[in-house]
Amino acid sequence: MGTMPDGRPNTAPLDDGITPVPGLPATAVDDAVREAEERKWTPAKIALWAAIALLGGVAWFMLAIIRGETVNAIWFVFASVCTYLIGYRFYSKVIERYIAKPNDRRATPAEYKADGKDYVRTDRNVLFGHHFAAIAGAGPLVGPVIAAQMGYLPGTIWIIIGVVLAGAVQDYLVLFFSMRRGGRSLGQMAREELGVIGGTAALIATLLIMVIIVAILALVVVNALGESPWGVFSVGMTIPIALFMGVYLRYLRPGKVMEVSLIGFVLLMAAIIGGGAVAGTEWGAAFFHLDKVTIAWGLIIYGFIAAILPVWLLLAPRDYLSTFMKIGVIVMLALAIIVVRPEITVPAFSEFASRDNGPVFSGAVFPFLFVTIACGALSGFHALISSGTTPKLIEKERQTRLIGYGGMLMESFVAIMALVAAISIDRGIYFAMNAPLALTGGTVETAAQWVNSLGLSGVNITPDVLAQTAKDVGEESIVSRSGGAPTLAVGLAHIMQQFIGGTAMMAFWYHFAIMFEALFILTAVDAGTRVARFMLQDSIGNFVPKFKDHSWRPGAWLATAVMVAAWGAVLLMGVTDPLGGINTLFPLFGIANQLLAAIALSVVLAIVAKRGTFKYLWIVALPLAFAAVVTITASFYKIFSPVPAVGYFANNAAFSKALADGKTSFGTAKTQAAMEAVVRNTMIQGWLSVIFVVLSIIVIITALIATAKAFRNVKAGIANVEYEDPAQPSRVFAPAGLFPTAAERELEAEWKKLPADQRLEHSAGH
Amino acid sequence: MNALVAGFRGFAEYFSGVLGADAYKKYLEHHRASGHAGPPMCERDFWRDHTDRQDANPQGRCC
Numbered sequence: 090m091g092t093m094p095d096g097r098p099n100t101a102p103l104d105d106g107i108t109p110v111p112g113l114p115a116t117a118v119d120d121a122v123r124e125a126e127e128r129k130w131t132p133a134k135i136a137l138w139a140a141i142a143l144l145g146g147v148a149w150f151m152l153a154i155i156r157g158e159t160v161n162a163i164w165f166v167f168a169s170v171c172t173y174l175i176g177y178r179f180y181s182k183v184i185e186r187y188i189a190k191p192n193d194r195r196a197t198p199a200e201y202k203a204d205g206k207d208y209v210r211t212d213r214n215v216l217f218g219h220h221f222a223a224i225a226g227a228g229p230l231v232g233p234v235i236a237a238q239m240g241y242l243p244g245t246i247w248i249i250i251g252v253v254l255a256g257a258v259q260d261y262l263v264l265f266f267s268m269r270r271g272g273r274s275l276g277q278m279a280r281e282e283l284g285v286i287g288g289t290a291a292l293i294a295t296l297l298i299m300v301i302i303v304a305i306l307a308l309v310v311v312n313a314l315g316e317s318p319w320g321v322f323s324v325g326m327t328i329p330i331a332l333f334m335g336v337y338l339r340y341l342r343p344g345k346v347m348e349v350s351l352i353g354f355v356l357l358m359a360a361i362i363g364g365g366a367v368a369g370t371e372w373g374a375a376f377f378h379l380d381k382v383t384i385a386w387g388l389i390i391y392g393f394i395a396a397i398l399p400v401w402l403l404l405a406p407r408d409y410l411s412t413f414m415k416i417g418v419i420v421m422l423a424l425a426i427i428v429v430r431p432e433i434t435v436p437a438f439s440e441f442a443s444r445d446n447g448p449v450f451s452g453a454v455f456p457f458l459f460v461t462i463a464c465g466a467l468s469g470f471h472a473l474i475s476s477g478t479t480p481k482l483i484e485k486e487r488q489t490r491l492i493g494y495g496g497m498l499m500e501s502f503v504a505i506m507a508l509v510a511a512i513s514i515d516r517g518i519y520f521a522m523n524a525p526l527a528l529t530g531g532t533v534e535t536a537a538q539w540v541n542s543l544g545l546s547g548v549n550i551t552p553d554v555l556a557q558t559a560k561d562v563g564e565e566s567i568v569s570r571s572g573g574a575p576t577l578a579v580g581l582a583h584i585m586q587q588f589i590g591g592t593a594m595m596a597f598w599y600h601f602a603i604m605f606e607a608l609f610i611l612t613a614v615d616a617g618t619r620v621a622r623f624m625l626q627d628s629i630g631n632f633v634p635k636f637k638d639h640s641w642r643p644g645a646w647l648a649t650a651v652m653v654a655a656w657g658a659v660l661l662m663g664v665t666d667p668l669g670g671i672n673t674l675f676p677l678f679g680i681a682n683q684l685l686a687a688i689a690l691s692v693v694l695a696i697v698a699k700r701g702t703f704k705y706l707w708i709v710a711l712p713l714a715f716a717a718v719v720t721i722t723a724s725f726y727k728i729f730s731p732v733p734a735v736g737y738f739a740n741n742a743a744f745s746k747a748l749a750d751g752k753t754s755f756g757t758a759k760t761q762a763a764m765e766a767v768v769r770n771t772m773i774q775g776w777l778s779v780i781f782v783v784l785s786i787i788v789i790i791t792a793l794i795a796t797a798k799a800f801r802n803v804k805a806g807i808a809n810v811e812y813e814d815p816a817q818p819s820r821v822f823a824p825a826g827l828f829p830t831a832a833e834r835e836l837e838a839e840w841k842k843l844p845a846d847q848r849l850e851h852s853a854g855h
Numbered sequence: 856m857n858a859l860v861a862g863f864r865g866f867a868e869y870f871s872g873v874l875g876a877d878a879y880k881k882y883l884e885h886h887r888a889s890g891h892a893g894p895p896m897c898e899r900d901f902w903r904d905h906t907d908r909q910d911a912n913p914q915g916r917c918c
Binding site: 203204205206207209211212214215218219222223224225226227228299302306338339343344346347350399400401404405408409411412413416464468470471473474477478609612613615616617619620622623639640682 | 870872875876878881882883889901903907908910911912916918
């Protein structure tokens, strides 16, 4: 790759070393034609973008400046969608032009490695949905709900601006560079670009981060199902349903995925409705009423079994079910918000925005809001997907912008909708649901009293309202159901019942929401355990070669047991934590996720520098610097803060001292055993924070060294080592964006004229 | 009415693509296009192989 120090658009002549396959039409729109098309501004085009900018501006004005009693939810939709469109049309184009520099004359791995199985050219719009379903899960549904403690504006700004400048940039570039490397994983790219030290640190960090993420996702499920017979029954039923689907697909009617997904969906609905009936009976209520510790143990045992069972039996069918639900639910939620347009009474900045002792999560807006909302704004976990399946399915290089950047914008939109759903419920109910038991006292009376004592403007809640809401959604109680999922479910039920079914349907919608969140999380837990097990086996395999053989049962089982024990321990810690697991652990989830983002962006930074692109390096450096500052600051608070509510070690010291003084209860811990649990938990959490931050700093430093070295090499005229697969000529053509441009349509028509036997068939229908 | 049916069919096709339900169809296309000597796997074998390969190469699902 030649350098362009003057940073002019890529006018790279056709000296890309690619000799087109003779006898075929062009495999890319001519650069000059495309440029001319992009730069031509017709009056209609100008009017369209002016209208989008204007509408977005008005929406932001309504959200950020106007301080009325209420704000309509539709402004959230306009502000986000208009900003996404502008970011996609303008900013991602800049990234494409100056950093990625895709070349459609070049074949993608799906073409030159095509095997009909893993490497398959996939229609861009289908792949968009596929990629979106793989990246979006419970994360964007949970983080914004918890962050709503600060009011709606900080979260809204971070989700929308963060995705345009950080999250989508990471997803896009990791996808692009992985594609250029034949679909290599983030870990492999880190080792190549950052060397042994950086690569190893990245690998260990990824493994630990995975454990934390799985544990905290599991904690969200446990909190949602604790003491909820209806939820336990209907979510529990997903296991036999998935097993049935697995057997159906394997033996009865192989390959009938759509059919079995529909059957599964119907059974799932029956399980939700049946759950209400079962929970209504005396034996059902007694049998499925489980406390959180029991559910956590159930989940740990389940996690182990699910990870060693063959994929076809449980994981694959539930994956179909989860994807099926995901697309359906998100479309439904978007429709409902647009149709119902709820009025939001939550203030832009709440009383907790300027404090660091909020009941839902502790810490000040900076940096803790930015780690509480990870998924939806900047999620490092996506780098694992963008360097996994998706790069092997891309048809043309230019499509990475739609899929990588566009897919992440879509996830951000999901996060905005989750935020809207959470803030559409009464603020008093929000705090009663999300504060730890130690504060609310657990009953409707004490919870109402505590909420009213907070002195929040416009909040005056009665015990009756809390009791009635619980009754409406078919739960025994909604007090202290932290974790985000139940709040989102109440919000969704609140919106959906205005759309379909009325109050009578609220309980159904609530459990429907709990069900799909649990479904996403169980899939993530199961898949995460498997991936982590393979990583662990490969790492141990460096010392004990036998472990590298993934089909060696004892090794596989041992590695699975180690990984499940690791996340299980963190999960139990969270469940038994007297401080309320979400309050202490959720920041760790965000920190872990964004440290992974910092690692991914470091790898991208080194790659971009090696390609000789320095003038536009800031496009990668900006989100990297932000992620690094946020996560390292947050980690330092968690490690060094003297405030017990924020710092793990400060909390540890406070409880240790209380124990040494012979106290039998301290703060929120009512027994000596609980106090000992706090001492143990905070020590582990503190050291985890230390390990994370040290590993990430190592990765970032090695990336900076690699970047500096690349810079020196370019200055001295020495070629940097390239790890891209050699360029091969493409033999197909497909448009880049959602809608083909005029030039693309012309070229498509030319391809259509080609005799069928000379043309590689499109793999998916249009 | 025809437009409605076509629209629904298009949606169903898209959705099955997103789910990955058309994997076998794509495999057959690839098999034909690449001119393999042997016959392709039958549908049952293909899906067995499909999930067995997932066993050997796990992919993460996001949070």
